[in-house]
Amino acid sequence: xxxxxxxxxxxxxxxxxxxxxxxxxxxxxxxxxxxxxxxxxxxxxxxxxxxxxxxxxxxxxxxxxxxxxxxxxxxxxxxxxxxxxxxxxxxxxxxxxxxxxxxxxxxxxxxxxxxxxxxx
Amino acid sequence: xxxxxxxxxxxxxxxxxxxxxxxxxxxxxxxxxxxxxxxxxxxxxxxxxxxxxxxxxxxxxxxxxxxxxxxxxxxxxxxxxxxxxxxxxxxxxxxxxxxxxxxxxxxx
Numbered sequence: 001x002x003x004x005x006x007x008x009x010x011x012x013x014x015x016x017x018x019x020x021x022x023x024x025x026x027x028x029x030x031x032x033x034x035x036x037x038x039x040x041x042x043x044x045x046x047x048x049x050x051x052x053x054x055x056x057x058x059x060x061x062x063x064x065x066x067x068x069x070x071x072x073x074x075x076x077x078x079x080x081x082x083x084x085x086x087x088x089x090x091x092x093x094x095x096x097x098x099x100x101x102x103x104x105x106x107x108x109x110x111x112x113x114x115x116x117x118x119x120x
Numbered sequence: 121x122x123x124x125x126x127x128x129x130x131x132x133x134x135x136x137x138x139x140x141x142x143x144x145x146x147x148x149x150x151x152x153x154x155x156x157x158x159x160x161x162x163x164x165x166x167x168x169x170x171x172x173x174x175x176x177x178x179x180x181x182x183x184x185x186x187x188x189x190x191x192x193x194x195x196x197x198x199x200x201x202x203x204x205x206x207x208x209x210x211x212x213x214x215x216x217x218x219x220x221x222x223x224x225x226x227x228x
Contacts, residue, residue, distance in 0.1 A: 035217070037164075045156075045164065045207055047217040059215050062121070095163055105211045106154040106169030113163055 002026040004096050006111035012086050012118050019082040020114045022096035029077035030054045031102050036070060036081045038092040039113075048094075051079060086118045122146050122213050126220030132228040137198045141223045143208035145189040152212035155184055155193045158222075159204045167206075168193060203227050 007021040022034060035050040049060035051070040058070050069082045079096055094114045097107035123146035133139050143153065151171040156164035166175045168184035171191060181196040195202055208220040 044222045045158075045209075045219045047209075047219065050214070050217075062216065097163075100166065100169065100175070104169070105152050106166050106175065107164075108166045108175060110163035110165075 002098070002109045004098060004109055004111040006094075006096060006114045009115040010117070012116065014087055014118055014120055016086050016118075017082060017084040018086060018116050019080055020094050020096075020116070022079040022081070022111050024053075024077045024079070024098070027098075029072075030074060032098050033103075034070075034072070034079040035097045035099075035107060037095045037097060039095070040089070040092045043092075046092075048081065053079065083116075086116075088118050090116065091118045092116060121216045122149060122210050122218055124208055124210055124218050124220040126208055126223055128223060129221065130224040130226065132226050133198055134228045135198050135200055139195045139198055139225065141193045141206055141208075141225075143191045143193075143220045145191070145210055148189060149210040149212035151186065152210055153184075153186065153191045154209045154211065155182075156207045156209065157202075157204045158207065164207065198225075200227075 003025045005023045010018050012018050030053050033050045033052050036048040038046050051058045053072045060068050067084050071080045096111040098109040100106050100108040125144045127142050153171045155168040158164040167178050167182050171186040172184040183194045185192045206223045211217050
């Protein structure tokens with residue numbers, strides 16, 4: 001069965017970086033993009049960007065350009081999201097997600113979420 | 121960026137009620153509109169994709185429709201497990217995917 005398993009919660013100081021992992025199983029990793037979404041406490045969903053697990057192409061949300069990098073490691077079927085120069089408003093639960101079919105609309109598999117807390 | 125305006129932001133209803141949630145796009149998104157349900161502490165769950173296609177395993181009381189840039193999620197007869205927050209999402213612009221602000225559905 002398809003699973004996306006994310007790394008554990010992180011506490012970081014302002015200005016630091018965080019790298020969240022998303023390990024995929026149960027499907028051919030390189031056939032699907034991985035998207036990243038975050039949700040600040042009590043707030044809505046915010047798309048951060050996506051990466052093609054096939055060729056490494058990326059697209060990032062404009063507001064995060066220059067601070068976010070998404071990568072994949074094909075041998076371990078793992079996607080990574082690194083966010084730099086952390087601020088308090090980066091405190092959120094971070095999710096990875098996979099579309100229901102390659103190049104299709106709608107994400108039907110999600111990781112369990114990783115809480116990143118930014119606090120001095 | 122394409123703005124998705126969702127209404128209402130919150131809604132109180134009773135078990136058995138018919139409920140409608142609306143999402144309006146600031147420009148055409150064709151049928152690249154998805155609906156998600158999210159319960160506290162959980163990841164979102166895909167309900168409807170491509171405006172009106174029911175995701176596998178989702179009860180048939182959920183349906184989606186569209187008229188131009190307006191999209192509607194309907195729950196025909198609310199069940200206790202449907203009380204949650206619902207989000208629309210446009211994926212027409214893959215360089216800037218956006219969500220509505222959410223609709224919190226509460227028990228009356």
